[in-house]
Amino acid sequence: MRQLIRGRTLSFHADPVETEDSFTYLEDGALLIENGKIAVIGDYASLRQDGLPEIDHRPNLILPGFIDPHLHFPQVQVIASWGAQLLDWLNTYTFPSEAEFRDADHATRMADAFLKLLLSHGTTSAVAFCSSHARSAEALFSAAESRNMAMIAGKVMMDRNAPEGVLDTPQSSYDDSKALIQKWHGRGRQRYAISPRFAITSTPQQMEAAGALVREHPDCHIQTHLSENLAEIEYTLSLYPKARDYLDIYETYGLLGPKILLGHCIHLREREIARMAETGSRAIFCPTSNLFLGSGLFDEAGLRAAGVPTGIATDIGGGTSYSMLQTLNEGYKILQLRGQKLHPYAAFHWATRGNALALGMEDRIGTLAPGTDADFVVLDSHATPAMALRMEKAQTLAEELFILQIMGDDRAVAQTYVAGKPML
Numbered sequence: 001m002r003q004l005i006r007g008r009t010l011s012f013h014a015d016p017v018e019t020e021d022s023f024t025y026l027e028d029g030a031l032l033i034e035n036g037k038i039a040v041i042g043d044y045a046s047l048r049q050d051g052l053p054e055i056d057h058r059p060n061l062i063l064p065g066f067i068d069p070h071l072h073f074p075q076v077q078v079i080a081s082w083g084a085q086l087l088d089w090l091n092t093y094t095f096p097s098e099a100e101f102r103d104a105d106h107a108t109r110m111a112d113a114f115l116k117l118l119l120s121h122g123t124t125s126a127v128a129f130c131s132s133h134a135r136s137a138e139a140l141f142s143a144a145e146s147r148n149m150a151m152i153a154g155k156v157m158m159d160r161n162a163p164e165g166v167l168d169t170p171q172s173s174y175d176d177s178k179a180l181i182q183k184w185h186g187r188g189r190q191r192y193a194i195s196p197r198f199a200i201t202s203t204p205q206q207m208e209a210a211g212a213l214v215r216e217h218p219d220c221h222i223q224t225h226l227s228e229n230l231a232e233i234e235y236t237l238s239l240y241p242k243a244r245d246y247l248d249i250y251e252t253y254g255l256l257g258p259k260i261l262l263g264h265c266i267h268l269r270e271r272e273i274a275r276m277a278e279t280g281s282r283a284i285f286c287p288t289s290n291l292f293l294g295s296g297l298f299d300e301a302g303l304r305a306a307g308v309p310t311g312i313a314t315d316i317g318g319g320t321s322y323s324m325l326q327t328l329n330e331g332y333k334i335l336q337l338r339g340q341k342l343h344p345y346a347a348f349h350w351a352t353r354g355n356a357l358a359l360g361m362e363d364r365i366g367t368l369a370p371g372t373d374a375d376f377v378v379l380d381s382h383a384t385p386a387m388a389l390r391m392e393k394a395q396t397l398a399e400e401l402f403i404l405q406i407m408g409d410d411r412a413v414a415q416t417y418v419a420g421k422p423m424l
Contacts, residue, residue, distance in 0.1 A: 005031040007057035011368035012353045016345035036419035057378045065124025065375035066324035067355035070263045070284040074098040074131040075317030086229040099165030101131035107139035119423045121322040122377035122413040125150040132156045134176040141184045148419040154195035159206045174209040198225040199249045211253035228264035247272040266296040277307040286315035287330040301340045311358035324351045325408040344401035374420035383412040
């Protein structure tokens with residue numbers, strides 16, 4: 001099927017922090033969609049054809065769909081749980097909720113709700129932790145496949161320091177993960193992430209199993225957590241007393257490299273930063289979660305200067321919004337507290353092409369380049385009365401983007417497309 005999508009188009013081809021010529025903006029642009037991919041992007045006048053179906057989204061902005069590289073699918077009913085820091089929050093709210101995902105019907109219902117929420121907020125691809133139950137990953141992959149969404153996910157590996165209802169074993173976690181990889185990895189747009197939750201909930205034997213999976217399946221992603229909370233770091237090092245630091249645990253078991261996505265990375269030591277840069281390991285910034293749980297302030301400029309690639313994510317349900325716009329909003333504020341700036345061009349690059357780069361998938365998602373999957377979002381900068389009033393004074397594209405970044409949420413999402421199909 002061929003169709004033309006008209007509107008103001010914005011797509012990044014470079015990092016605005018590093019180069020001035022970083023994006024292409026067309027005031028009256030269009031995307032020619034063929035078989036779920038972007039065939040051509042250009043001026044509407046040059047692409048229109050008699051008889052070619054059109055959808056006109058003017059005066060709204062068309063951008064690549066948002067990519068969320070760190071969130072927890074089983075925490076959809078944990079978001080907005082009051083009054084605890086990380087370890088207490090996990091034990092009080094998260095683990096009991098995740099235990100419910102042993103029930104296949106519950107997992108299926110939550111997967112449908114979860115993806116509807118992502119799409120309503122303009123997110124077209126995500127990297128998600130499932131629960132420790134293989135059926136939770138089955139439910140999420142099935143729901144994503146039915147929508148043709150690009151999903152990276154994996155069942156959590158965790159065999160200690162949690163209630164019995166969410167624990168597996170080193171062998172069962174290996175066997176379940178192996179079976180899920182064989183069934184889902186590379187099937188359509190689905191990809192697998194080997195997912196040891198974090199060192200606190202995995203014994204050395206389970207970490208060895210995770211390392212074996214990484215060696216056997218080097219094209220899979222790996223997702224885990226690193227240095228989110230000071231008490232977490234202290235507890236982790238007490239469990240692995242021979243480790244030089246937190247990162248050294250993951251390094252010991254062969255997990256580091258361009259495929260690993262390390263959530264949080266707030267309280268890093270100099271050696272850890274150097275090794276992350278040397279190995280190409282990715283640091284994922286989770287601003288709303290870091291503020292909500294009182295974890296600390298991410299050092300984007302420091303990691304950039306050291307050569308550590310980064311992404312930015314919601315971290316539902318420690319995170320407080322499914323919206324990547326609100327995630328950028330809180331990210332801006334955290335960096336302000338760090339004495340750093342997040343320009344709106346840099347922000348929207350981060351949530352699109354930047355996150356695609358962190359995943360090594362920039363050839364498929366994160367831009368509006370010809371040949372990529374037709375995942376994009378249509379944003380309305382006049383979506384609320386307050387935004388419309390503010391937009392009366394906006395004179396530049398950067399000002400409009402900043403209004404979307406600070407004031408926008410799901411109300412600013414006029415439409416979300418996955419593989420060329422409208423989803424709202």
